[in-house]
Amino acid sequence: MARKPMMAANWKMNKTVREAREYTAALLPRVADAEGVDVAVFTPFTSLSEVARMVEDSSVIVGAQNFYFEDSGAFTGEVSASMLQDIGAKAVIVGHSERREVFGEDDEMVARKAARAVEAGLLPVVCIGETKEERDSGGMWDKVSGQVRRVMQEMDDGVDGEKVVFAYEPIWAIGTGDTASPEDAQDAIGKIRGLLAEVRDQDFADAVRILYGGSMKPDNVADIMAQEDVDGGLVGGASLEVESFEKLISAAAEDDS
Numbered sequence: 001m002a003r004k005p006m007m008a009a010n011w012k013m014n015k016t017v018r019e020a021r022e023y024t025a026a027l028l029p030r031v032a033d034a035e036g037v038d039v040a041v042f043t044p045f046t047s048l049s050e051v052a053r054m055v056e057d058s059s060v061i062v063g064a065q066n067f068y069f070e071d072s073g074a075f076t077g078e079v080s081a082s083m084l085q086d087i088g089a090k091a092v093i094v095g096h097s098e099r100r101e102v103f104g105e106d107d108e109m110v111a112r113k114a115a116r117a118v119e120a121g122l123l124p125v126v127c128i129g130e131t132k133e134e135r136d137s138g139g140m141w142d143k144v145s146g147q148v149r150r151v152m153q154e155m156d157d158g159v160d161g162e163k164v165v166f167a168y169e170p171i172w173a174i175g176t177g178d179t180a181s182p183e184d185a186q187d188a189i190g191k192i193r194g195l196l197a198e199v200r201d202q203d204f205a206d207a208v209r210i211l212y213g214g215s216m217k218p219d220n221v222a223d224i225m226a227q228e229d230v231d232g233g234l235v236g237g238a239s240l241e242v243e244s245f246e247k248l249i250s251a252a253a254e255d256d257s
């Protein structure tokens with residue numbers, strides 16, 4: 001099954017509203033004819049409504065980097081799915097390793113957020129990945145498969161694979177310049193797809209998009225994209241400048257693996 005590639009910018013905690021506006025204004029004409037690839041931009045909450053307004057008539061998908069699974073109430077500091085949708089968000093990153101490691105989100109919280117996003121009609125980009133210690137000690141698959149299983153346990157049986165995106169982001173490759181080799185990325189992502197077929201079914205596994213994240217850059221994107229099971233990228237550092245993000249988008253559009 002042909003899955004549409006996705007190239008997603010995760011700005012993390014970067015850019016003022018003015019900077020977000022300048023970036024978006026520069027990005028829009030460059031992606032106007034990016035066919036065959038979903039371009040997504042995950043902004044801080046503060047610039048989300050502005051970017052959503054600017055991309056309204058384009059195919060660019062705008063999303064948040066986090067939310068809480070309850071819809072309203074006494075949850076100081078949190079933002080709900082309906083609040084995100086109210087300002088035009090179409091997608092949300094769930095369980096990024098920085099949320100897990102710095103803010104203590106556990107597998108259960110990540111799973112509940114992923115299920116709630118789908119239920120609300122937001123596309124979740126669910127992040128999974130192992131630390132360097134886990135990889136070195138042979139515990140990579142235990143960690144990653146456990147994360148995936150927990151998410152799928154919470155996800156209703158009827159959910160289509162198109163409604164969910166996973167991002168395999170080995171923690172040791174994030175922001176370090178130390179990218180997983182294309183073979184390692186394929187190995188992990190292929191196994192994740194196999195696991196999804198096992199715990200759900202083949203249709204779901206064939207339809208779900210699985211991105212790679214971790215020091216993806218213009219000079220390594222083509223080799224990573226060329227891997228059969230890699231459906232795109234979730235990019236931090238190299239997405240912050242429009243010029244390099246555009247190169248990543250072009251590479252995803254050209255890939256026919």
Ligand code: 13P
Nearest residue numbers: 010174175214215236237
């Ligand atoms: P870098 O591309 O900066 O390594 O970040 C990857 C990431 O965490 C994207 O979510």
